[in-house]
Amino acid sequence: MLATRWSIRHLSTLTLALVLAAVPAPAMADTKVFDDPVGDSTFVDISRVRVVHRDSVIVRVRSALPLTTGQLYAFWIDAGHGRRPDYYVDFRANTGFDEVLRRVRYFGDRRSRFVQCPGLRLRADIFADKPVSVRIPRRCLKNPGSVRVAVQFKDESMGTVDWAVDRRTFGPWVKR
Numbered sequence: 011m012l013a014t015r016w017s018i019r020h021l022s023t024l025t026l027a028l029v030l031a032a033v034p035a036p037a038m039a040d041t042k043v044f045d046d047p048v049g050d051s052t053f054v055d056i057s058r059v060r061v062v063h064r065d066s067v068i069v070r071v072r073s074a075l076p077l078t079t080g081q082l083y084a085f086w087i088d089a090g091h092g093r094r095p096d097y098y099v100d101f102r103a104n105t106g107f108d109e110v111l112r113r114v115r116y117f118g119d120r121r122s123r124f125v126q127c128p129g130l131r132l133r134a135d136i137f138a139d140k141p142v143s144v145r146i147p148r149r150c151l152k153n154p155g156s157v158r159v160a161v162q163f164k165d166e167s168m169g170t171v172d173w174a175v176d177r178r179t180f181g182p183w184v185k186r
Contacts, residue, residue, distance in 0.1 A: 039064035040185045044175060048074045051172035054081055054163040059174045060141075063184040065148060066129070067157050070141040071174065077103050077136045080167035085144050086117060088180055089154035095180075097125070097151060099144060103134035111150060117160070117178045125150060148186070156183045 040063050046056040055074040062068040069085060082102055086095035098112040098119070110124040127150035134142040142163075151157065158180040164171045175181060 042182045042184045044181045046172070046174040051163075051170055053078075053165040053168040053170045054172045056161060056163055056172045056174040059159070059161055059181055061157070061159055061181065061184045063148075063157055063186045067146045067148065067151065067159075067184075068143065069159050069161070070143045071161055071163070072141045073163065076139075077134055077142070078165075079103070079136065080165060081134075082164045082166055083132075083134055083142050084162040084164065086114070086160040086162075086180075087111075087146065087151065088158045088160075089151040090156050091152070091154075095119075095160065097146075099130070099132065099146075101132045101134065103136045103142075107132050111146070154186075156185045158183050 041060065043058060043060045045058050048055060048057050053075065056071055057074040058072040060070045067087065071083070082100055084098070084100040087097040088094070089096045094116050095114050098114045101107050109127050109130045111127050111130065112121070113123040113125055114121065127146065129145075129147040130150065131143070131145040133140070148154065160178060160180045161174040162171060173179065
């Protein structure tokens, strides 16, 4: 009888351990940070890009120089639907924006096919020392398993451009 109780107790503990081991852990968001060489551009100079892939794709970009008027911040997103960018969004500091992404097939594509994206957030403030940021809900990108981004800052008044890390080059893949 004692052996039976001992066996049942250990069998119950073993069963519980197996059940807990089989339950998947909550998905952890992946984060990738990549640096861009400082001093490779004048008037605009990206220094660091941070991409977080959770319920939204969040991209934060640090600039080595203060943000000013006349700058355009552009983001290309590859959501794994091919070898080229899938989406594009650009904006200027301290301006309003529509909650839309552009569908694109390549870096130079400026078609007017828009995707409504409720929850899209774009932020750049020339009066605050905060990174330029984009927050795109995953549903707007068709819920990708991985994403990668290319970032371009352009000073339109001075005609200078900086890409992170290189011209028309994506950063690393970021899994969800």
